[in-house]
Amino acid sequence: MTKPIILTGDRPTGPLHLGHYAGSLRSRLQFQDTHKQFLLLADMQALTDNAHDVGKVRSNVIEVALDYLAVGIDPEQTSICLQSRLPALAELSMLYLNLVTVARLERNPTIKDEIRARGFGRDIPAGFLCYPVAQAADITAFRATVVPVGEDQAPLIEQTNEIVRRVNALAGRPLLPEAVAIIPRAGRLPGVDGRAKMSKSAGNAIALSASPDDISAAVRAMFTDPDHLRVADPGKVEGNVVFIYLDAFDDDHDAVEELKARYRRGGLGDATVKRRLEDVLQALIAPIRTRRAELSTNRDHVVDVIRRGTLKAREITERTKRDVMAGLGLFQL
Amino acid sequence: MTKPIILTGDRPTGPLHLGHYAGSLRSRLQFQDTHKQFLLLADMQALTDNAHDVGKVRSNVIEVALDYLAVGIDPEQTSICLQSRLPALAELSMLYLNLVTVARLERNPTIKDEIRARGFGRDIPAGFLCYPVAQAADITAFRATVVPVGEDQAPLIEQTNEIVRRVNALAGRPLLPEAVAIIPRAGRLPGVDGRAKMSKSAGNAIALSASPDDISAAVRAMFTDPDHLRVADPGKVEGNVVFIYLDAFDDDHDAVEELKARYRRGGLGDATVKRRLEDVLQALIAPIRTRRAELSTNRDHVVDVIRRGTLKAREITERTKRDVMAGLGLFQL
Structure with missing residues (x-):
């Protein structure tokens, strides 16, 4: 049986952090065994709102x-590929743009939210309005049937599947498979300051290359229960970043549940819980940091990994493009 | 000295007719000697409003x-190429979409008119809204500095040059040349029924493959001066399709001017003028029809011409794409 194809990736706008690890990287390590996985370095998509800063x-x-x-992605199992070097993605995008109305794009809830969040108004770059179509091109070009997405991105997969159905209807046969969105069980990791989203620009992130001191400092400053003033007081676990992180990264779930119970009752100080979390994070990040430092001295090797992954991706995406163009009935040279 | 590059072409949505001959084909024959000419069979652009009829x-x-x-386009001098087989055009389109706002696209007068003419409203296909950007990709990919356009299309070249300036500003050097629109001296040829535009769908066109009988019938039915009832009456030359066509196709301008003077004075019947026009059109179309019939029995040859032209076009467009991507500073693999 062939493994199902999974497509995921990142917009390369900054190094990844612990939020990415909890939200996506960790599950990608597991998908390596069960799926044929492509990781897309989505530089073209990054340009939809970063054209001024290539x-x-x-x-x-x-x-x-x-x-x-x-973090342990194995290039023999997972193809790491560069979007801007996969022409079929642009070609399918241009084709699909004819199958979607402007009104439909403007109704997309993800786009609506992001237009508001970015303060674009009507001065939104056309590429940004169109990016759900480009994403449909990515997903279908790889023939991915499984696409991990954030909770707020499910509408993008719905848009993809609308295009898939339209292409299949025009072709009169199932040229493309529909994709299923999988939303990771682990919700989004909050920032160390308690804000909903960890991000480098907000200064509330722990980088995957964080030094031991960075990690200590971040945990020390971490948001807990602001009303938990004395060790003897009962404390709140909900919204307490230290416990959220322990839930996310401490493998000894029973021990964490016991700590939570003690914290709630009173008699457990922040310092104790933070010490445990710091140990967990130091242990998690140390090998990542070490491998990252080693690899970063060998840039050629990394470029070679991307090159090989991109070649594999080119094979499958070019084939899909040819199938779609022929299947829709374009002139074949 | 290298010849300037000219890019022109057609959306392949129907065979060409006399209106195309007067408006563009004739001048393309001349450009063969003076310019490096590319003729783009714009099938991708045709899909922006024909996705339902591939x-x-x-x-x-x-x-x-x-x-x-x-009509005499010589594939040794002019490259006839197929848009859907030139990936660089789609790649540059996707790149440029990030440099243009939705508001700017909506302000384009050509787009505004066409949205109105086609009754699209907000249900306009996204590809249609974006086609000025795709056209900028076409023009710049070929490094065309000369682009013949209809009178109503000059704003499209303005849009192209805005993108050129934006790319050059981002790159910090003149990566791309600006293009100059040339608007053909001969205005648009009206339909045989006197309506402003000749088109196959309006049924007022004379095809380049028209038979002698088709030509006769079209000239007989041609719109003249509805108030010119008797031969002796003075007639109107303005808006009189027969004279407009004589102006466009009769090489003996003095004779045509003399006919106009007589027609205005009175004493010249429609039948006489129409006979002259019919002779002119029969002489013009006969060799085209013959060559077209010969060529159409050898489809492989035509496909080969397109294939060779497309390969030439691929060379230049791929080079431009690489230059633009590198010049803007994308990651180079």
Whole structure:
């Protein structure tokens, strides 16, 4: 039986952090055994709102690839590939743009939210409005049937499947498979300051290359229960970043549940819980940091990994493009 | 000195007709000597409002190529190329979409008019809204500095040059040349019924493959001066299709001017003028029809012409794409 194809990836706009590890990288390590996995370094998509800063996107291609390799992505099992070097993705995008109305794109809830969040108004770059179509091109070009997405991105897969159905209807046969969105069980990891989202730009992230001191400092400053003033007081576990992180990263779930119970009753100080979390994070990040530092001295190797992954990706995406163009009935040269 | 590059072409949605001959084909014959000419069979652009009828676009690729060859386009001098087989055009389109806002696309007067004419409203296909960007990709990919356009299309070249300036500013050097629109001296040829535009769908066109009888019938039915009832009456030359066509196709301008003077004075019947026009059109179309009939029995030759032209086009467009991607600073594999 052939393994199902999974497509995932990142916009290379910054090195990855613990939030990415909890939300996606960790599950990608598991998908390596069960799926045929492609990791897309989505530099073209990054340009939809970073056209003014191509340099940032360029330099983070290597950083993100380093993060992948450092956490244990195995290039023999997973193809790490560069979007801008896969022409079929652009060709399918241009084709699909004819199958979707402007009104439909504007109704996309993800796009609506992001337009609001970015303050674009009508001055939204056309590429940004169209990116759900480009994403449909990515997913279908790889013939991916499984696509891990954030909770707020499920509408993007719905848009993809609308295009798939339209293509199949025009072709009169099932040229493309529909994709299923899988939303990771682990919700989004909050920032160390308790804000909903960990991000480098918000300064509330722990990088995968964080030094032991960075980790200590981040855990020390971590948001807990602001009303838990004395050790003897009962404390709140909900919204307490230290416990959220322990839930996410401490493998000894029974011990964590016991700590939570003690914290709730009173008699357990923040310092004790933080010490445990720090140990967990130091142990988690140390080997990643070490591998990352080693790999970063051998840039050629990383480039070679991306090159080989991109060649594999080119094979499958070119084949899909040919199938779609022929299946829709374009002139064949 | 290298010849300037000219890019022109047609959306393959129907065989070409006399309106195309007067408006573009004739001048393309001249450009063969003075310019490096590329003729783009714009099947991808045709899909922006024909996605529901890919078959029509497919079959007209050959028809339009036949028209080109039949009127005397020489594939040794002019590259006839197929848009859907030039990936760099899609890649540059996707890149440029990030440099143009949705508001800017909606302000484009050509797009506004066409949205109105086609009754699209907000249900306009996204590909249609974006086609000025795709056209900028076409023009710049070929490094065309000369682009013949209809009177109503000058804003499209303005949009192209805005993108060129944006790319050059981002790259910090003149990566791409600006293009100059040339608007053909000969205005648009009206239909045989006197309506402003000749088109196959309006049934007021004379095809380049028209038979002698088709030509006779079309000239007989041609719109003249509805108030010119008797031969002795003075007639109107303005808006009189027969005279407009004589102006466009009769090389003996003095004779035509003399006919106009007589027609205005009175004493010249429609039948006489129509006979002259019919002779002119029969002489013009006969060799085109013959060559077209010959060529259409050798489809392989036509396909080969398109294939060779597309390979030439691929060379230049791929080079431009690489230059633009590297020049903007994307990651180079």
